[in-house]
Amino acid sequence: MNGNRVQAATHFEAAATAALEAGRRQQAEILLDVLATLDRAAAERVQQALEGSP
16 A cells, blocks of 8 residues: 555544544445545444444
């Protein structure tokens, strides 16, 4: 993975986490779809957070 993809994945993970913390689950799920194409491990962390949220 090149630097741009790493940076993009970092930003998408942060955005998805922030969306989830703000109660915007649907937005987090949309970001997760993109994140999964960039970094599978980061996507799994967000997926676990989604599963653990109300």
